[in-house]
Amino acid sequence: MRTELRNAKRIVVKIGTTSLTYSNGTINFKKLENLARVLTDLRNSGREIVLVSSGAVGAGMSRLGLKEKPVELKEKQATAAVGQALMMQFYQKFFNEYNQTIAQLLLTKDVITDKIKRRNVENTLSTLLEMGVIPIANENDSVATDELEGSKIGDNDTLSSMTAILVKADALLMLSDIDGLYDSSPVDNPDAKLISFVDKIDKELYSIAGDSSSIVGTGGMYTKIRAAEHLMKEGIHTVIASGEDVKIIYDILAGNEIGTFFSTKGKDE
Numbered sequence: 001m002r003t004e005l006r007n008a009k010r011i012v013v014k015i016g017t018t019s020l021t022y023s024n025g026t027i028n029f030k031k032l033e034n035l036a037r038v039l040t041d042l043r044n045s046g047r048e049i050v051l052v053s054s055g056a057v058g059a060g061m062s063r064l065g066l067k068e069k070p071v072e073l074k075e076k077q078a079t080a081a082v083g084q085a086l087m088m089q090f091y092q093k094f095f096n097e098y099n100q101t102i103a104q105l106l107l108t109k110d111v112i113t114d115k116i117k118r119r120n121v122e123n124t125l126s127t128l129l130e131m132g133v134i135p136i137a138n139e140n141d142s143v144a145t146d147e148l149e150g151s152k153i154g155d156n157d158t159l160s161s162m163t164a165i166l167v168k169a170d171a172l173l174m175l176s177d178i179d180g181l182y183d184s185s186p187v188d189n190p191d192a193k194l195i196s197f198v199d200k201i202d203k204e205l206y207s208i209a210g211d212s213s214s215i216v217g218t219g220g221m222y223t224k225i226r227a228a229e230h231l232m233k234e235g236i237h238t239v240i241a242s243g244e245d246v247k248i249i250y251d252i253l254a255g256n257e258i259g260t261f262f263s264t265k266g267k268d269e
């Protein structure tokens with residue numbers, strides 16, 4: 001149940017593009033700065049944090065003056081390369097203000113499937129956490145391609161569940177532009193209701209998950225449910241909540257009823 005989150009020591013926080021950028025794609029510095037402060041504070045309190053941050057394509061689009069997400073693969077990859085550097089530049093700036101060391105990890109799917117690569121990344125991550133560093137991961141968008149079969153993760157919801165498994169996290173917090181999973185897509189149905197607790201993932205649940213409604217988001221709720229399903233099997237809790245004000249992380253970790261909680265156990269266990 002949610003109160004187990006109070007004791008969660010190792011936490012993966014995934015934040016989506018829509019929570020890091022304005023609708024015109026430019027980076028929302030206030031959000032990045034708040035995120036740096038809250039995550040550093042959690043780190044100072046003794047928790048271990050891994051951040052999975054999207055935003056490379058969005059930030060790259062804005063820097064290159066692109067109004068729409070590039071369609072061609074090579075353009076998408078070039079845009080991500082520009083944007084990833086920008087994102088890290090600003091993360092450095094804001095985490096520096098709080099004396100928090102960060103690290104960048106750009107991952108592809110073969111990190112999971114290739115035994116040696118997997119062990120290397122696990123070792124890197126656990127060493128960084130021992131050193132008190134906050135690792136910031138994103139997909140290696142400029143390298144991973146649809147053409148190189150099997151190498152692409154495709155969305156950071158999936159990447160965050162992989163990361164949570166790699167570091168044997170206690171919980172994954174997915175911060176999005178919506179405050180949780182609704183019983184139907186809130187874009188199409190204004191009467192949609194927030195689902196606060198999930199302990200079983202089946203076809204019916206997937207059927208209510210729509211795609212992203214934004215230009216920059218990837219995967220929508222489908223990939224978030226799939227990520228939670230992977231983690232349930234590993235005994236790792238997942239919460240989907242709003243990334244509008246990242247101080248929400250304190251409330252989530254206090255065990256308060258916020259967003260959608262995917263439990264590895266029944267409600268009262």
Ligand SMILES: Nc1ncnc2c1ncn2[C@@H]1O[C@H](COP(=O)(O)OP(=O)(O)O)[C@@H](O)[C@H]1O
Nearest residue numbers: 016017018176182184185210212213217218220
């Ligand atoms: N059943 C649902 N409940 C909540 N949101 C949904 C649902 N179906 C589709 N969505 C859409 O998923 C979006 C969140 O996914 P996405 O845009 O990929 O965000 P992020 O960038 O945070 O990963 C919401 O803004 C909403 O439009």
Ligand SMILES: N[C@@H](CCC(=O)OP(=O)(O)O)C(=O)O
Nearest residue numbers: 017054055056057155156218
């Ligand atoms: N790796 C991509 C993000 C892909 C993705 O899943 O985006 P999002 O749905 O905003 O979490 C990027 O940094 O732009």
